[in-house]
Amino acid sequence: MDSFTDVKEALVARSTVASIDDLKSQGRSKVKVIKAEHIAAMVREAVENAVAGTGMISREEVDMLVERSREEFRDIVAEREQQLTRLRDAVTQLEEIKVERVRLQASLQDVLAERNSLRDELEHSATRIAELEEQLANQTAPAPAPVAAAPSSDMDPSLVMKLMTEVAELKANMSAGTPQPQQAGPGADEGITAAIDKLAGTLNDRLEKFGRKMGISSAVEGQQVNFDALFEKEFDQDSSQKLESNMDSVQAKKKQEGGISANLERLRKLKGGG
Amino acid sequence: MNTDDRNEEWDGHDTTTDETTGTTTGATTEVALGKGLDIGTANLAAAEQDESGGVTVTVERNAFLDIDADAYSKNMLTKLKVPYVVHNNGLVVIGESAFELANVFGKETRRPMSDGLISPNEVDALPMMTMIIEKVLGKPRAQGEAVYFSVPAESLDVDNNVVYHQGLFESLLGKLGYTGKALNEAHAVVFSELAENDFSGIGLSFGGGMANACVAYKSIPCLSFSVARGGDWIDSNVANVLGIRRSKATLLKERGVDIRDPKNREEEAIAIYYRNLISYLLENIKARFEHGQNMPNFNEPVDIACAGGTSLVGGFIEVFRDEFAKIDFPIPIGRIFRADEALTSVARGCLVAAAIGD
Numbered sequence: 001m002d003s004f005t006d007v008k009e010a011l012v013a014r015s016t017v018a019s020i021d022d023l024k025s026q027g028r029s030k031v032k033v034i035k036a037e038h039i040a041a042m043v044r045e046a047v048e049n050a051v052a053g054t055g056m057i058s059r060e061e062v063d064m065l066v067e068r069s070r071e072e073f074r075d076i077v078a079e080r081e082q083q084l085t086r087l088r089d090a091v092t093q094l095e096e097i098k099v100e101r102v103r104l105q106a107s108l109q110d111v112l113a114e115r116n117s118l119r120d121e122l123e124h125s126a127t128r129i130a131e132l133e134e135q136l137a138n139q140t141a142p143a144p145a146p147v148a149a150a151p152s153s154d155m156d157p158s159l160v161m162k163l164m165t166e167v168a169e170l171k172a173n174m175s176a177g178t179p180q181p182q183q184a185g186p187g188a189d190e191g192i193t194a195a196i197d198k199l200a201g202t203l204n205d206r207l208e209k210f211g212r213k214m215g216i217s218s219a220v221e222g223q224q225v226n227f228d229a230l231f232e233k234e235f236d237q238d239s240s241q242k243l244e245s246n247m248d249s250v251q252a253k254k255k256q257e258g259g260i261s262a263n264l265e266r267l268r269k270l271k272g273g274g
Numbered sequence: 275m276n277t278d279d280r281n282e283e284w285d286g287h288d289t290t291t292d293e294t295t296g297t298t299t300g301a302t303t304e305v306a307l308g309k310g311l312d313i314g315t316a317n318l319a320a321a322e323q324d325e326s327g328g329v330t331v332t333v334e335r336n337a338f339l340d341i342d343a344d345a346y347s348k349n350m351l352t353k354l355k356v357p358y359v360v361h362n363n364g365l366v367v368i369g370e371s372a373f374e375l376a377n378v379f380g381k382e383t384r385r386p387m388s389d390g391l392i393s394p395n396e397v398d399a400l401p402m403m404t405m406i407i408e409k410v411l412g413k414p415r416a417q418g419e420a421v422y423f424s425v426p427a428e429s430l431d432v433d434n435n436v437v438y439h440q441g442l443f444e445s446l447l448g449k450l451g452y453t454g455k456a457l458n459e460a461h462a463v464v465f466s467e468l469a470e471n472d473f474s475g476i477g478l479s480f481g482g483g484m485a486n487a488c489v490a491y492k493s494i495p496c497l498s499f500s501v502a503r504g505g506d507w508i509d510s511n512v513a514n515v516l517g518i519r520r521s522k523a524t525l526l527k528e529r530g531v532d533i534r535d536p537k538n539r540e541e542e543a544i545a546i547y548y549r550n551l552i553s554y555l556l557e558n559i560k561a562r563f564e565h566g567q568n569m570p571n572f573n574e575p576v577d578i579a580c581a582g583g584t585s586l587v588g589g590f591i592e593v594f595r596d597e598f599a600k601i602d603f604p605i606p607i608g609r610i611f612r613a614d615e616a617l618t619s620v621a622r623g624c625l626v627a628a629a630i631g632d
Contacts, residue, residue, distance in 0.1 A: 245359035245405065246352050247368070252332045252409050257615050259327045263469040263626045270472060270492055271630075 006070050007040035010077050307416055308631070309452070310462070310624030311407070311423040313443060315387040316482025316505055317583055319621035320410040329625065331618040332410040336482075337383035338402045339372035341365050359405060361398065368405055376521050383521060389502050390426040390484035391439045404446060414451040420631065421452040422624040424459040426484050427498040430558055434502075455628075460488030461495050462623025467579035467613050474572075476607075478555065479620055480582035482506050485555050489563075491570045497562055501555055505584035508547040515543050527587060534589035548587065552597045563604045575608035581619035585612050 023031060047069075051062050310321040319333045341347060343365045351358045356371040367375055376383045386392065386399035386406075393399050411421065425440050440456045447454030463477030473493035479486040482505040489497040505527070506520075513523040516539070526540050533545040580594060591612045598610060613619040 245357070247357050247359065247405060247409055249352070250355050250357040250409075252334060252412075254330050254332050255618075256324075257321075257329045257331055257618060257622070259329055260323070260466070260622060260626050260629065261327060263465060264629055266469045266472065267465070267493060267626065267630050 005040075006073050006077075007043050008036045010073060011036045011039060013077060013081065306629055307419050308625065308628030309411060309419065309421045310621045310626070310628055311411060311421050311447075312459070312462070312618070312620035312624060313387075313407075313423050313425075314481050314583070314620070315385070315390055315484070317617065318406055318410050319618045320412075321618060321621040321625040322415075323625065323629065329622060331615075331621060332412075333617060334368075334406050334410050335370040335373050336387055336403070336406060337369070337372045337376075337385055338398070339367045339376050339381065339383050341367060341375070341379075357409070359402075361401065366398075366402065368402065369409070373521070373524075377525055380519070381521075382519060388483060389432065389434070389506075390429075390481065390486075390500065390504070391434060391436065392442060400442075400446075404449075407446065408450060411450065411452070417451055418453045419451070420455060420628045421447050422455050422457045422462075422628040423447065424462055424479075424620050424624055425456045426459055426481075426486050427488070427500045429484065429500045429502050430562075432502040457624050457627050458486070458488055458495060458498050459500075459620055460486035460498060461490065462620045462627065463579055463581045463613070464488055464490045464493065464495070464623065465626040466619045466623035467581065467611075468577060471577055475576040476559070476578045477623075478578060478580045478582075478585075480504060480551075480580065480584035481620075482583065485551065485582075485584075487555065487559050489559075489570070491572075496570050499558070499562060501558055503551050503554060504582075508544065508551060508584070511547050512540070512543045516540055530588065532588035534592050544587075545593075548590070549593060549597060551584075552594050553600075556597055556601055556603075560601055560603055572605045575606040577609040577611065578607060579611060579613060579619075581613040581616045583617050585616050 047066070048062065051057060051065065057065070306323045308323075312319040312321075314336060316336060317333055318336050319331055321329050321331045324330045341364070343360065343363060347365055348358070348360075351365065351367065356375075357368045359366050359368065372383050375381075384396060384398070384402075386396055386403045388395070392403070423443055425436050425443075428434065428436060444454040444456070459479045459481070460477045463479050464473055464475065468475045468477065468490070474491050475489075477488045477490065484500045484502055484504050486500040487498065488495050505524075509520050509523040509527065512518075512527070513520045516523070523544075527544050531541045531544050533541075533548045536542040536545045578598075580591065585591075591610065595610050598607070615622065
């Protein structure tokens with residue numbers, strides 16, 4: 001490759017492409033154009049003339065100088081290209097980081113939306129509790145029309161107070177997330193008990209629904225899965241597909257190690273002399 | 275001792291079973307029933323008590339290799355006492371022999387398990403594991419003999435589920451005439467190595483597919499988790515870096531490296547990934563302690579017991595102590611040691627659990 005080609009390639013490598021529209025947008029309506037070959041030829045001519053004009057070095061030395069300059073030039077071009085490649089890689093990595101950040105921001109938005117939805121659910125549950133309390137309180141007020149009631153439904157004020165207390169406790173338990181305390185009041189009125197059960201059932205339903213959304217509701221354990229069918233072929237004595245092998249005649253290597261009696265004794269002591 | 279499953283006499287054996295002690299009496303001596311089984315990604319190990327009160331362990335590589343099926347090969351394998359099965363019209367060599375042959379032929383072994391659990395990608399996993407487990411466990415000494423088998427804890431860094439794995443092996447052991455019960459792998463290390471500390475401390479099991487951790491207080495596990503990095507992770511990364519097969523990396527690792535003082539490029543790569551594994555596990559234990567609820571308060575220093583085949587490499591404990599010294603651990607630690615029998619520690623711990631029973 002001669003110096004002419006080197007200069008041309010270097011010029012091409014360092015140049016950028018701009019469309020006519022880009023130039024127009026920069027306010028340029030006319031540009032001067034020169035071919036890379038002309039520039040290379042001018043550079044070569046200038047160097048040769050300058051060197052020949054000094055009369056200080058011979059033609060051979062000029063050629064050697066030119067060759068060395070060409071090599072130097074090639075090295076510089078290669079180095080610049082490596083720098084450009086590294087820069088491009090860094091830009092790509094930066095883009096990837098930006099994309100990841102956008103993705104994480106989107107995830108964060110989803111989590112915040114979920115949180116808001118759960119907050120709304122909680123408020124709704126609290127409103128429902130208030131409604132139930134109001135209904136319960138209204139039952140204590142004298143009603144103009146007869147209301148169907150369970151037998152022996154005398155509204156003892158002390159029982160009403162007890163009911164109100166229980167509802168307040170239920171509400172507190174729902175806020176705290178603790179299980180409802182067992183209530184076994186002797187002499188509790190059947191009608192009041194039924195109302196409490198209904199209230200508790202409604203609250204439980206709401207808690208369950210809330211819990212499922214939060215992912216903390218306990219699922220009902222199903223039956224343990226039986227994997228026996230997976231081993232039918234291996235353990236079917238009559239199967240013609242039983243694997244042929246020499247395993248019965250090859251003994252596994254066994255090794256003797258220290259006993260575990262000390263461990264067992266300690267463990268039994270820990271468990272209370274088992 | 276749970277004797278509910280040992281009410282039947284074992285047909286064909288000249289033994290009687292004592293229902294109150296869970297022992298089987300042979301001709302002259304009593305043998306305590308119950309076996310321990312370490313179902314590891316790289317190795318399977320079984321432990322049982324023998325007549326002399328010692329422990330007999332059987333270890334087999336959890337791998338198999340397909341080779342061409344012909345009469346000559348079959349005869350040679352039989353003469354050389356290499357275990358094989360005929361499967362899908364081919365010969366399948368099982369266990370340690372498979373690993374040796376793979377390195378001779380320049381092939382990779384097939385692995386029934388991956389990352390601590392039964393491999394979903396290996397279609398022949400189940401029949402091969404059945405063979406290997408049957409080989410290491412042998413026949414039950416009494417019908418329904420209890421076998422406590424190791425299971426990993428849920429992983430912090432990958433999405434895995436142990437339920438299928440556990441159920442599968444319970445069924446498999448049932449088919450072999452045993453009663454299988456699962457035990458956390460690192461908890462088994464606590465049983466086998468921390469007896470002197472009243473089973474309080476930290477048990478770590480460095481296996482092929484995973485590293486498991488268990489913090490226990492008086493034998494009760496307070497914290498158990500695993501990370502999906504183990505010996506296979508080291509092998510894969512070393513193989514990638516060096517441009518070699520994974521089984522070759524395993525061979526390099528197992529032939530006698532000292533990770534404190536690597537001698538060449540291969541050993542350097544192995545040492546780097548070992549340090550990374552240890553550091554990763556310690557950081558996760560620390561994080562779980564700092565963020566976990568209901569963690570015990572250890573006022574006295576507790577010991578850390580390391581076990582598992584991956585911890586067998588030379589210099590492991592020294593490097594572990596190095597990495598431990600770099601972090602500010604939230605609880606006081608006394609000794610850091612590796613089990614004398616690191617490869618079989620989990621199986622021995624399972625045996626302790628089986629011998630004690632429920």
